[in-house]
Amino acid sequence: MLPALWRVRAVRAETADTATLELVPLAGAVPRFAPGQFNMLYAFGIGEAPISLSGDAADPSCHVHTVRAVGAVSTAIARARPGGMLGLRGPFGSAWPVAAAEGQDLLIVAGGLGLAPLRPAIHQALAASGRYRRIAILYGGRNPAELLFRDELALWATRQGVTVAVTVDHADASWHGAVGVVPSLLDRVQFDPAATVALLCGPEVMLRFTAAALRGAGVAAARIFVSMERNMKCAVGLCGHCQFGPDFICRDGPVLPYDRIAARLAVREI
C-alpha cells in the first residue's frame, strides 16, 4: 500500500515532547474514520509509525494526530511544521463502541498518551451526551507536565452529566489534584456495573489493573474495551509483527473486548 501525501495544516505543542498535528490530503477527500482507529504516518526517508487519530471524527476537514517523540520516526513526525509533508496510509483497525454504549454509563479511562486515541470517542459521546446516563472521564499521567489536553479536560468537566477526574503518579508544587494510579479514580465516580461500558487506553500495566478493578466492581468483562499496542509494520495483517495471540492488532484491534483477551493479557510477553 502506497502512502498518500498529506500536508501539515497546523501544529500545537501539547507537552515538552508531544504535539498535535492537523493533516490535510494533497488530493482527494479526507477519509472518514471511526474513533479508535489509527493511520500509518511516514516521515520522508526515516520511516513509518502507527499513530491513533485524536481528533473529532465529525470534522471532515482534516485528520488530527497527537504524537509523542520517542523514536526516530515519532520524533520526526512530532517536529513537523505547518506546511510540511507526511505520508499517510489508513485509517486502519477497529473502533470504540461509542454508539453501542448509548443509554448506559460510559467510563472512559486513559493513562498517559492513551487519552489521545480516546479523544475522538469523547468528542462523539459529548456530542450526544443526552443519550448517555452518565459519562466519566478518568485520566492519569506520570506528572502534571505530561498531562494532555488540560484545557479540554476542564471544559469537558463543565458539561452536565460529565465527570472528569485526573490523577498523577508524581505531583509537583503546581499540582493540587489527586495523586495515585488510574484505577484509584474509579472510587470517585458513580456507575451502575450492570449498565456500564468502559473504554480503556494506556500502558499495558494500567490496562490490566484498571480492567481488574472494574471486574472487582462488578462490570462484566464483555463491557470493557481496551486498545492494545504492538509493533506494527504493514497495518494490513501481512507482516506478522502485531500478533497478540490469534489476533492481529492492526486488523482485529487495536480496540478489543476484554473478555476476548483477558487470559492473554494476564500472561507475560504474549
Added chain:
Amino acid sequence: MGAPTLPGAPVLLDPAGLDALIAALAARGFSVIGPTLREGAIVYDRISGIGALPAGWTDRQEAGRYRLERRADAALFGYAVGPQSWKRFLHPPEERLWRARRTEDGFTIETEPPPVERFAFLGMRACELHAVAIQDRVFLGGTHQDPGYAARRAGAFLVAVNCGTAGGTCFCVSMGTGPRAESGFDLALTELIGPDRHEFLTVAGSAEGAALLATLPSRPAGAEAEAAAASVMARTEAGMGRTLERAGLKEALQASPEHPHWDDVAARCLACANCTMVCPTCFCTSVSDHTDLAGTEAARVKRWDSCFTAEFSFIHGGPVRPHRSARYRQWLTHKLAHWVDQFGSSGCVGCGRCITWCPVGIDITAEAAAIRAAPDAKPEQEGHGNP
C-alpha cells in the same frame, strides 16, 4: 507427440521427455527453477535442463544435521527437501516496495513496477504445494493482498514431484500434506527407477499442464507403472522420520502459555531464526526506510523478519518478548495453533526443515508433544489478577 491428455490420465516421460519439459517451459517464457547441488545441499535455482539436477544424490537428515550422500542409482529426485523452499521466489527475502523523491515543497512517491518474471517450479514436493497454498491464504486471502506475491504467484507454473524418499525429519503424513501431491499443481511426476527403468509417471492437474504435456514425447502409462508409482508412495509414507499428533493440539497449545517446558526449550534455543528462515510458510517481514547520501531519494524495502529477534516485538520501552521462551512460544503456538484461527489451517506442513536446520536440533514435534503432555490447563478465559 501424444494426444491431448485430460487431467488425471497418466503418461510416462523418460529423462529425455523431462528434459523436453524444461525446454518447453523455457520456450514459453518461464524461468525454470529446480533442484541443484550447491555447497553440499539441495538448492532450488535456475536450471536449463536435466543435467543441472542432482542425479544420484540423496540426503540424510536428522535434528541439527544434514548430509548429502551418493545413491546406488541415478535418480534425479532421490532426496527430501533442502534448506530453502519456493518461498524464496514467490515471497523473496528482499523486495523494494516504493521510492520517494524530495521536491521543493515536500516529496513524491513512486510505486515499483510489478514483477514480470514468470517462474516454473520443477520438483515441488506435496508439503511445498501445501505451503504455497497456505501462503496464498496469508497474502491473497484477506482484505488486503500483497501485490508482488499476487503477480508472481499468478504467473507461476508448478511441477510437483511425489517424494520417492522420506527424510529423517519428515512428518507430512501426520500433517495430511503428503507425500503424494493431490492438487494445486500443473503437472505432477513420480520418478520410477530400477535396474532397467528410469521414467516419470506424469499427470496433469490443470488445463495448462495438460496442454503442455500433450506437446511432450510420452507414452501411455499402463497399470504396471501406476502400481509401481503407488508402491513408491507407500514406501515413502512408511518412511516418515517423525510424527506429530494433530488432534487437540491447537487447544492444548493455546491452553499452555505458562507451561514450564517453554523455559526448557529456551535453555537450548539460540534465537538464531534459522527455523523461520527455512520454514516454507513463515511470512513475517519488516520494512526499512533509507535515503541516499544527499537525502533526496528515499526507498522502502521489505525484508524477511523473524519473531525470534528482539527488534521484532519492539515498542517504546523495549521488546514485548525479551525472553527466548516467549519468542519460541510465539513461533510454535502461532505455527500450530493460532494459524488455524487466522487462516483456517495449521501453519505447519511437516517438511522437517526447522528440525534439520536448527543448530541445536530443537524438534518441533518433540516440543509440541512435551507441551501437550501436561498442559497447564488454563483455557482462554479470564484468568488474571482479579482482586
